[in-house]
Amino acid sequence: MKCKVKTREYSPIAYIVKGVTEVRNPSEGHYDVPYYVLLLEDENKRLSLRKSFNIFEIGNKFDESLNKIHLPQIGIVGTGVTAVGIAQIALMSGCNVILKGRSISSLDNAMNRIRSALSKHVIRKKELDVMLSSIKPTQNMSDLASVDIVIEAVIEDINVKRDVFKDLEAVCSENTVLATNTSSLSIDEISGILNHPERVIGMHFFNPVSKMRLVEIVCGAKTDQRAIEYTRQTARSLQKTPVIVKNSPAFIVNRLLMTFLNEAVQILEDELATKEDIDNAVELGLKHPIGPFKLLDLIGIDVFNKIMDTLHEAMPNKYKLSALLEEMESEALLGRKTGKGFYTYS
DSSP: OOOOSOOOOOOOOOEEEEEEEEEOSOBTTBOSOSEEEEEEEOTTOOEEEEEESSOOOTTOEEOHHHHSOOOOOEEEEOOSHHHHHHHHHHHHTTOOEEEEOSSHHHHHHHHHHHHHHHHTTOOSHHHHHHHHTTEEEESOGGGGTTOSEEEEOOOSOHHHHHHHHHHHHHHSOTTOEEEEOOSSSOHHHHHTTSSOGGGEEEEEEOSSTTTOOEEEEEEOTTOOHHHHHHHHHHHHHTTOEEEEEESOTTTTHHHHHHHHHHHHHHHHHTTSSOHHHHHHHHHHHSOOSSOHHHHHHHHOHHHHHHHHHHHHHHOTTTOOOOHHHHHHHHTTOOBGGGTBSSSBOO
16 A cells, blocks of 8 residues: 655764763663663754663764664683673673683683672572573683684783684684783784784773773784774673774783882882872872772782783883882782782781
8 A cells, every 4th residue: 555645754863972871770661770871962953862771972973773782792711800700791781602711610610700790780580590591601612613702811921812812713703803801912913823813903801890991992903994893892882981092012001000000119119108108199199099009909910010021021111110029929929819919818
């Protein structure tokens, strides 16, 4: 039957995001959190509100195609703190996850930590069960063959990471983006041994992953635009804010942070102030949530030292590791992970 009235075709309205409010508390009809209430302005300066589960920044363009929730299938290699954190937020965002570990015991331990973390955010057992049904622990790299993106989160060792990426390239689909969570290592050195370095990219999460909104997306010299855009989209689907940076030693945040933390240790070594007073000065004077020595214990002295070594190799005249930190690592005083660092943890 033909329509007898005149019809008019409308093109999609283009909006600009003028304001963003994050909602973390569930309410009637809005049980899934977090979500975002966007204040939008159209070309006629009319304002409207729209609910979204994707992150938008003020000034971004918005249309309904961008508001569709993209839920990639994510592979994660590793069972440490960061890997567990990434798995947690991926499940909370509705993604399917395949978690690759080296042993049954490490996978069991990781799954227990994921379950415990999720239980603190999910009220109903049914929701928890649904989330946990969306993750598959495995020891087989081949199980990652058809995922959309793999995030490697193993030890910060260039040779270990290269071995992981060689295995991933051998088993994964040619369309799979291969991301590394390295905090300081060169993307080009990791991908340089591969046949297709264009799909390798840095995707650096910050701990604790569930609380830190930032993800650094690190582009290697040969990383292609498809990998960049897909990784950016994945970060947003995980409720994270991505920033793009070219491959360089320690990227943005750690390059700034390591200098700051190393200088705090130098002040302590010079006996200019106690660690407690330095922490208090930074927390109260700079409005940092925790002071440098508490942060070093949280990061791990060994992790910090590896990043500083990377910076020193690239810029030896600018970066030099504190002797105190080298001594602490040799004595296994690594911070929270060992129960003692600059402070003692029970």
